Amino acid sequence: MRAPTGQDIAADELLLSVDDVSLSFGGVKAVTGVSFDIRKGEIRAIIGPNGAGKTSMLNVINGFYHPQRGKITFKGKTRSRMRPYVAARGGIARTFQNVALFKGMTALDNIMAGRALKMRRGFFCQMLWLGPALAEEVEHRRRVEEIIDFLKIQHIRKIPVGKLPYGLQKRVELGRALAMEPDLLLLDEPMAGMNLEEKEDMSRYILDLNNHFGTTIALIEHDMGVVMDLSDRVLVLDHGIKIADGAPAEVQADARVIDAYLGVSH
Amino acid sequence: MLGPVIETLIGGLLTGVLYALVALGFVLIFKASGVFNFAQGAMVLFAALSLARLSEFMPLLLALALSIAIMIALAYAIELLVLRHLINQEGIILFMATLGIAYFLEGFGQALWGSDIYKIDLGLPTNPIFLFETVFPGGILVDPAELIAAIICAVLVLVLALFFQFTRMGRALRAVADDHQAAQSVGIPLGQIWFMVWAVAGLVALVAGMMWGTKLGVQFSLSLVALKALPVLILGGFTSIPGAIVGGLIIGAGEKLAEVLLAPVLIRTFDLAGGGIENWFAYVLALLFLLVRPQGLFGERIIERV
Numbered sequence: 058m059r060a061p062t063g064q065d066i067a068a069d070e071l072l073l074s075v076d077d078v079s080l081s082f083g084g085v086k087a088v089t090g091v092s093f094d095i096r097k098g099e100i101r102a103i104i105g106p107n108g109a110g111k112t113s114m115l116n117v118i119n120g121f122y123h124p125q126r127g128k129i130t131f132k133g134k135t136r137s138r139m140r141p142y143v144a145a146r147g148g149i150a151r152t153f154q155n156v157a158l159f160k161g162m163t164a165l166d167n168i169m170a171g172r173a174l175k176m177r178r179g180f181f182c183q184m185l186w187l188g189p190a191l192a193e194e195v196e197h198r199r200r201v202e203e204i205i206d207f208l209k210i211q212h213i214r215k216i217p218v219g220k221l222p223y224g225l226q227k228r229v230e231l232g233r234a235l236a237m238e239p240d241l242l243l244l245d246e247p248m249a250g251m252n253l254e255e256k257e258d259m260s261r262y263i264l265d266l267n268n269h270f271g272t273t274i275a276l277i278e279h280d281m282g283v284v285m286d287l288s289d290r291v292l293v294l295d296h297g298i299k300i301a302d303g304a305p306a307e308v309q310a311d312a313r314v315i316d317a318y319l320g321v322s323h
Numbered sequence: 324m325l326g327p328v329i330e331t332l333i334g335g336l337l338t339g340v341l342y343a344l345v346a347l348g349f350v351l352i353f354k355a356s357g358v359f360n361f362a363q364g365a366m367v368l369f370a371a372l373s374l375a376r377l378s379e380f381m382p383l384l385l386a387l388a389l390s391i392a393i394m395i396a397l398a399y400a401i402e403l404l405v406l407r408h409l410i411n412q413e414g415i416i417l418f419m420a421t422l423g424i425a426y427f428l429e430g431f432g433q434a435l436w437g438s439d440i441y442k443i444d445l446g447l448p449t450n451p452i453f454l455f456e457t458v459f460p461g462g463i464l465v466d467p468a469e470l471i472a473a474i475i476c477a478v479l480v481l482v483l484a485l486f487f488q489f490t491r492m493g494r495a496l497r498a499v500a501d502d503h504q505a506a507q508s509v510g511i512p513l514g515q516i517w518f519m520v521w522a523v524a525g526l527v528a529l530v531a532g533m534m535w536g537t538k539l540g541v542q543f544s545l546s547l548v549a550l551k552a553l554p555v556l557i558l559g560g561f562t563s564i565p566g567a568i569v570g571g572l573i574i575g576a577g578e579k580l581a582e583v584l585l586a587p588v589l590i591r592t593f594d595l596a597g598g599g600i601e602n603w604f605a606y607v608l609a610l611l612f613l614l615v616r617p618q619g620l621f622g623e624r625i626i627e628r629v
Contacts, residue, residue, distance in 0.1 A: 119508060121508075140512075141507035145507070145509055150508070150509070153505065158502070159498045159501035159502055159505065160501055161497065166494060172491075173509055173511050
């Protein structure tokens, strides 16, 4: 046993670290040798031009894609392959770039689906609606109503989500992810296609989540104003390679980042 | 005149319940994976064969229990060997896989259990019952075996419908049906859900095989009963359990009534050689439905992959 050093303590605060991850589809390299980490309680932005590998990175973290090389350490456990539902079980929730809700189900049922993992009563118990299963359903329903209140979507809870406007769908999707009470929340372009007012609302929800509930958040976003305001640290990818990583102001001043966005050739 | 019509109607409705039972197997798997399971008919045959052959040398209840175990094991094998490797694939690829499963099961079932005609004897009463003898001359004849079968089906259907609508597992199933990826991201294990659905579909196939097998004898043509489920599904909608029931009843009653009422008229009018309307009535009805209401009576949306 050695005495804990400063580095060990810093490592304790890490929620997730991605170590030298490479991912390719056939000959196309989506992500090449990227390493970064996410600390407990921070808002971490991942930015980059289109096709930079941002969504691929999220897909690697939540287990949709399996990287050919590299390691991912989440809550101190290292793994290279993981099924998405195992990641979810471990506490990783996410939203999708193009809203992926259960379209035929109501807003309420969608968010209840996020509780799937928290429910423990067995098959036959549910089948017969026996007491414990019923009590459990009621308890989860209460938690879900809290989330609905938080996101101010009381008025749409019984509406099939396919019929809702896009901005509200995004909010329901956030609600579904929150229902999982995640340790790490991955948001893939939470504000894409929103108007200014909706963006402000969404930003407020993200900040509230982070401040009041201490939820660690990693988000992909294109709106630079939003990214700079919200995030503690920013990772910049371009063509699957990490080109910058640091505080928003540092990253903004980085020559390579400016080049990547403006397309300056060398 | 009214007596025989009502008798036909009741007979038709009872047959309709049996159609509904086969259709139900399709609906379960379509709901959970958006895939039309071509193998449902083969599963009915396989289940019926297992039950018929096993009951030859053991008590019926034991044979039934063993058959249930076989159908569950089959679902597990299908998930393990086929479906697991096709997660996130196109619907048409899963459909092709079920096609493969169908032909394998038909062949394998007959290799294992033989290809003669076998009997299942459930010990149901066979003497017909006559109802409303005071109202209609001669009363209305009802086959008690069919009546019992209908009751069993009704209970099964009710339980399944409630289960899907009101439990977490049901919600998880509907979630998987809507969006595989999103379902996985909230922690729903796709593999386990598929195993469960195929197991339930296998049990439904067993009940269907048992009832049809009692009625027609267990033989290869049993797998063709599944084809009758198609118009039922088109009428009721591929995603609706109540739809499968209503569709089954309409088809069952419709084709019997058409045979009795419509056929004589057609034969007289067009000077036809014979009836046989029962064989194609369901399909024509389904065709009309496709033109007018392609999502079916209770369907959630337009059918994309069939």
